[in-house]
Structure formats: structure tokens, C-alpha cells
Amino acid sequence: MDDTVLVSTLGMFIIDTFRFEDEQTGASLGDRGLGEQIGGGGTYFAVGARMCLSPDKVMMTVDRGSDFTSEIQEKLDIYSKPDQPHSLWRFRQRKDGTTKAVNIYRGEERGFAYLSPKIRLDPVDLLDDLHTKLPPFIHCICSPERASEMIKQIKGMPDKWPAGRQPNLIWEPIPDSAIEENLPKALKVSKSVSVLSPNHEEAASLLGVKLSKEVSMSSIEDLATQLYHRIRDDQDSDGSVPIICIRAGALGSLVCLQNADLHWIPAFHTNDQVDKIVDVTGAGNAYLGGFTVGLALTGPEKTDWSTEHIIRAARMGSVSAALTIEQTGLPNITVCNDGKGELWNGDTIANRLRQLEERVDE
DSSP states (O other): OOOOOOEEEOOOOEEEEEEEEOTTTOOBOOOTTOOOEEEOHHHHHHHHHHTTSOGGGEEEEEEEOTTOOHHHHHHHHTTSOTTSSOBEEEEEEOSSOOOEEEEEEETTEEEEEESSOOOOOOGGGGOSSSOOSOOSEEEEEEOHHHHHHHHHHHHTOGGGSGGGSOOEEEEEEOGGGOSGGGHHHHHHHHTTOSEEOOBHHHHHHHHTOOOOSSOOHHHHHHHHHHHHHHHHHOTTOOSOOOEEEEEOGGGOEEEEEGGGEEEEEOOSSOGGGGGGOOOOTTHHHHHHHHHHHHHHTTOTTOOSOOHHHHHHHHHHHHHHHHHHTTSSSSOOEEEOTTSSOEEETTBOHHHHHHHHHHHHHO
16 A cells, blocks of 8 residues: 655646637637646646656546546646556546536636536545545645535544644635635634635735735735734634745745744746746646645655745745746646656756746845
8 A cells, every 4th residue: 555645636627618708898709729728726736746746746636527538638647657556646437527617818807617517525535545544735725614624524534644643734715715704714724724825816805905906015915914913813713823825926925934924935937037928827726736845845744844944845836836837738748868857848847946046045
């Protein structure tokens, strides 16, 4: 039996379709040749983690429907080692179609809707004959209510905890649940997670703050500080606060640690490299994949990460996000001729990380 998985996600695999609409009339402009694309926040998280970790250490469940094409299968297999008992993807067959969604673009507005039923994943779904313990790091993209259910499930099966320790939950609130009326529930959930990571718009919405059109670093710092104190001072809190990681697009990311200690980590691409940015879809999810691996590599049993460890993890997240936005869809991976290394978009993860660290240290 093999319990070596370090990082997992309960996010879904989705086949994305696209519809562009006229900004004035709403008339359909088609999909601009995009067709069907591999999507889902869980998928981007898993690949973001995979960039920094071998495929046997990452796990995602993919519910594969009758419409699952060989082309999609081949694309996913590139990131794994299909001949191994476990390698990144764990496929389950479903009789109906794979979960599909449509992304709707109308001017600056973006909409999203499911076209087929979605299958919800629970922590127990991470267990099977090969994996008898829960992974030490579990990512979820969900509402506060759903996160609360997952926490209850995990706490209810201590015999499945890795090394007798409760797994670290990495919580990414879904956008439509990040509203002020859900703040009390979010504060309650936050005391039971290791990482809370909204983007800056979700953090503002959750706190009931209206951001200006030109978002500044100082306004995001205010959001992180407010969120920290609201969690710490909540009546149901024991005073502990998770790592708060606010993802802020081109500005980078801001991590808020104990005592509201703030640290900015820049985006990998600088302002003079915008020509390298093709499609930002999934960047935030991939960032969290790299970030989570950064924490996991310090030791799966750790929960008291140093500031240095957390900053390095965030830099790994920046690298994963950068590779995600350099093309439409998932990044390209090439196995080196010696079979010992990998190139992502023609570069190594170590080199990308080194470039970022050198720029920060200048």
C-alpha cells in the first residue's frame, strides 16, 4: 500500500466551453475557435502542484464521463506516469457526461454556468485500497458552508489522519460565496484551516469593502490586516489565525502571518514582460498548487512554518502561476533526454525560482 501522496485537491475537473457576446446587444459571437478546453480550479491547482512535485505525490480525482475524448486523456497523461499504480490523476467512470461549463465573456464582464451536473468530492473520496490515510495537505474551492462540512468529516475520522495529525486544509473561497453576509461563517471556518486564500476582490467583497478601480498595494494590505484581526477577535476563535494569502494578479501576492506580519511576493512577470501573458485563466489556482507544495516540502508533519518557509512557498506559487498564463490552457511539459528532469514551457522550475529570487534580492 502507498500513502506517499503529499498534496491533493477536492476541486473538480471540468470541460470548459466558451461564448463571447456583443457588449451592446448580447448577441453571440461564438467561441472564437477555442472549442473545448480542459478546465476546473482543481485541475489548475493539481497541475500547479505537479510543476513542483513528482506526479506520485499529487492526487486529483477526475470523474470521466462517456464523452471523455482520447485527446483530453492524452493531454492529462502528459503530466502523469500512467503506467504507475498512482500518478496524479485518479479516474472514476460516470455513466453520463463529464462535467461541462460555459465561460461567458461580454466586454469586461465574465459569467460562468454549468452545462451538466457536477459531482461533489468529499474527503472520504481521497481514500481507497492504495491510499489508506488522508493526504497531509488538502485543497478545496468552496463556500464556507461546504468547507465546514469538509472540516467536520475530517475531524470525524482521526484514524485516517496521516501520522496521527489532522490534515492541513487549504481553503480557496468560491467567488459567489465571498460576500459580506457570509463573513461570520468564513471567520468560523478559518480557525480550522491552515491557509485562507481569496483573491483581492474576494477579500474585499467578504469584508464589505469597495475597492477603487485602480487597486493599490496599500489597499490590499488593509484588507489583509482587517481579515487577520476579524479572524483573531471573532467570538468563536481561540485566537489562532491561519496563513492568509491574498492573490492580487499583476501586483503579486500578499501573505499575512502571525501578528499581522505582511510580506509581498511579486508576480514572476514584470511590467515589461506583459507580451508573455496570454491567458490568466487558472493562474490563482495554480499559484495555490505551487504554494501548497512549498509548505509540504518543509515536512508533512509541520504546522509551524517559519516566515522564510512561507515566503519561499509563495515564490513557488508565483512560478506556477506564471507558467500557467503563458499560453491558452495548461502549460507544456517536456521530459529531458536523461529522463531525470523536466522542462515547463522550455525552462526548469529551479531556474524560474532562481530568477524570481535574484530579482527580489536585488
